[in-house]
Amino acid sequence: MGEFELIERLFRIPAAALAERRPGVLLGIGDDCALLDAGPLAVSTDMLIEGRHFFPDVDPAALGHKSLAVNLSDLAAMGAEPLAFTLALALPAERARDLAWCEAFAGGMLALAAGHGCALVGGDTTAGPLTISITVFGRVAPALAPRRDGARIGDDLWITGTIGDAALALEQLFAARGQGGAGVTKADSSAGGTDTDAVGASPDAGPAAIPTRHRLERPTPRCALGRRLPGLATSAIDISDGLAGDLGHVLAASGVDAVIDLDRLPLSPVLLALAPDARWRHALAGGDDYELCFTAPVAARDAVLAAAAVAATPIARAGSITARAGDRPAICWRRGDAPVALALRGFDHFA
Amino acid sequence: MGEFELIERLFRIPAAALAERRPGVLLGIGDDCALLDAGPLAVSTDMLIEGRHFFPDVDPAALGHKSLAVNLSDLAAMGAEPLAFTLALALPAERARDLAWCEAFAGGMLALAAGHGCALVGGDTTAGPLTISITVFGRVAPALAPRRDGARIGDDLWITGTIGDAALALEQLFAARGQGGAGVTKADSSAGGTDTDAVGASPDAGPAAIPTRHRLERPTPRCALGRRLPGLATSAIDISDGLAGDLGHVLAASGVDAVIDLDRLPLSPVLLALAPDARWRHALAGGDDYELCFTAPVAARDAVLAAAAVAATPIARAGSITARAGDRPAICWRRGDAPVALALRGFDHFA
Structure with missing residues (x-):
């Protein structure tokens, strides 16, 4: 042909x-x-x-x-x-x-x-x-249109769906194939051990063995909610390289910092069952989520929840925007009122 | 970095x-x-x-x-x-x-x-x-906007610049490198022996040796004339895969045939110096020309020439549109009044 x-x-x-x-x-x-x-x-x-x-x-x-x-x-x-x-x-x-x-x-x-x-x-x-x-x-x-530079101090920080599932599925696919398996190689993985940049997976590992595999293979673009964000959200980004890195782009463009309560992150039961180190690594530095992270004024909280309901899109309010504290954008991770030290970085294709 | x-x-x-x-x-x-x-x-x-x-x-x-x-x-x-x-x-x-x-x-x-x-x-x-x-x-x-389906019986057929120079340069670059040279291989060439799908060339073959090399490496997009075609041209296409193939798309979409006088084709002195077989092969089945081929009513002939002059774009009137004679679009090649039999085909990436 x-x-x-x-x-x-x-x-x-x-x-x-x-x-x-x-x-x-x-x-x-x-x-x-x-x-x-x-x-x-x-x-x-x-x-x-x-x-x-x-x-x-x-x-x-x-x-x-x-x-x-x-x-x-x-x-x-x-x-x-x-x-x-x-x-x-x-x-x-x-x-x-x-x-x-x-x-x-x-x-x-x-x-x-x-x-x-x-x-x-x-x-x-x-x-x-x-x-x-x-x-x-x-x-x-x-x-x-919600741009990256519109986040304002005091805004709520919202996340759709659940995050980290795709990165977990990818790690489990790598494990099922063995480190020397064909195709996407460990050389493509980020230093944290989680490849944040793979869109598909092999059909030869049974879906039943990898519970979040559909999240890696068939992500749901959040268009239903996204088109309702103009006039509501002050900033927005899609999470493709991990929440930490992508939110960092918003913070850099907006000249602000953020605080996130890890216990309010929207995580699937499979992620919640992991040990904390693996859980946060997948949820925050994994990739391929294709969920939205957006900010909106506190006064718009009910309107955001209503828009999400109309769009049939699960959302979670996981943090808020704070004043820039230092020279570079920073995310303060907390569990309730207690700060948590996490070392994470975004994926870089040429690192 | x-x-x-x-x-x-x-x-x-x-x-x-x-x-x-x-x-x-x-x-x-x-x-x-x-x-x-x-x-x-x-x-x-x-x-x-x-x-x-x-x-x-x-x-x-x-x-x-x-x-x-x-x-x-x-x-x-x-x-x-x-x-x-x-x-x-x-x-x-x-x-x-x-x-x-x-x-x-x-x-x-x-x-x-x-x-x-x-x-x-x-x-x-x-x-x-x-x-x-x-x-x-x-x-x-x-x-x-001049579409491919707008050519009408009796329209003039116009071509900008000169055609075939890029294909000639590519063939000469292949020859300079030898058949087994690195990079683009003979397997990529069309059956006619002219690769119609290569955009660049090696800096290690001296430009002086290949007179039309700049036409291969730095084509001039005909935007200056193109933006003046609406309201003037009845159809247009850019010549990327060779005149015969690209004009064929226009004829197919418009339900017409064409007659082209080979002696009116716009050819550079280098092309004109070639033997007829090589000349027609490069000019008609070569690629990478990025010249425009368009049709316009005979009544617009002076307006076309004026637009080309304003745009500082050389053009040639090389033929005209005729009624569809058979089941498939056909180009009748002539030299003056004498028909010429040519066997040509467009480049196909998967052929």
Whole structure:
């Protein structure tokens, strides 16, 4: 099957059906450019690479889902409503010939896209190491979009869902494969021993053995709540590299510090059953959560809870914003009133 | 140097300077999303991979230039004015540590961006095989944008610049390196013997030896003329995979055929000096030209010439659109009134 026929078969026909129904998308796949006319747009891009962000034997439907989900998560953190996306895809020749793999990949991606009304409007397909680069576009009210620099002293700090589950699943997948297993290697792991940058997992380790595996493989972008944050949240970020590192970006941009009560962190029963060291490591320095961390005034507390209820999104109020104490942004970890010393750092691709 | 510091140093500061001056860009690099408010947008994406689209020892400034140029060319073909772009970049660790390489790459890209008023507004940097994926956004009048499906019987067929030079340069670079040379391999070449899908070239073969090398390494996106095509051209496409293949997309979408006079093709003196077989192969089935091929009514002939003069863009009227004769789109090649039989095909990444 040739390049153009592959694109046609896998993406163009289902994509066209969605694009035609999406107000704001004037022209989708098939010309030099797509044409959008939807008012102000939020734009974000991500690139995922085999062996670094996912295992070579990852379930292709999960890979398709997650590749788009991580981008939708960025729209959610900006308070934007998904509109459209482009896909640049490099496929090794043996993958391009594996029609079942390609169909599952496209199916996983387009199912999530349809669920969010996000139309595939353009792309580029080439031969090469398996690489997925997506750019998403979302409608947004620019003046009200929650940016990283808007956190104010006294604001509540909110977190959606639960955090740390994906990092735990990844560690357990590594253990099941052995340290020398194929695919994503220990060299990709952060110093803390938790790889915070892997999107998929092997289908050859049974799901039953790894209770939080679905959180690693099929994250839920928090678009339902995200689009309700403009006018409510003062700042927002999605948690992709661990709460400590991502919240640090907000604190740096806003010129503030934060205090977090570890006992108020939203953790799954599986995380709560871990020893404290592993629990905090996964929850705070693990990655791949794709939950939202946002700040909002205390006066908006009821409105935040109402928005979360309407969006059917679990949230927890885990801390608050404080005045900058030193030269650099800092997070004060506590359990109740007692400070806790934690040594954590974010993931760095080139460290 | 860590990932975030690398991004900061190479891209964020110069990008911010341009983004702040660009009307329509409300927020650039540094948050979960960029924010654009510039009316209707044309959007296109491309992905370039080391060893397939460029040699590993390509001049990094030329690689940066070309990576953006190929995307700007898509905007030109849609009649759009460049506004902004995002960059997803995978870098091997040894490249990330080579600051001179990274600075030259960023410099080549940002210099072209500044020349077109195209602001870098977002990105993603990761470790991995050298891969560059850019998505561009341009302002456009959607109703007047020249699409592939607008060519009408009797229209003139116009081509900018000269075609075939890049393909010739690539063939000569292959010859200079020998068939077993490092980097882009003969396995990537099309059946016709001309690789139509390589963006760069090695700095170790002297430029003096390959007269059209600059056309391969530093293509000129035809944005100056492209933005003047709305209301003038009935269809347009940029020539990236060879005139025969790319014009074929227009003919297929428009339901027409074309006749082209080979003696009216815009060819450089270097191409004209070749034997006919090599000349037509490079000009018609070679790639990497990034010239525009567009159609316009005969009545607009003077207006087209005036627009090209204002844009300082050389153009040639090389043929015209004819009624569909058979089941599939066809190009009738002629020299004057005499038909010429040519066997050509477009490049296919997975063929």
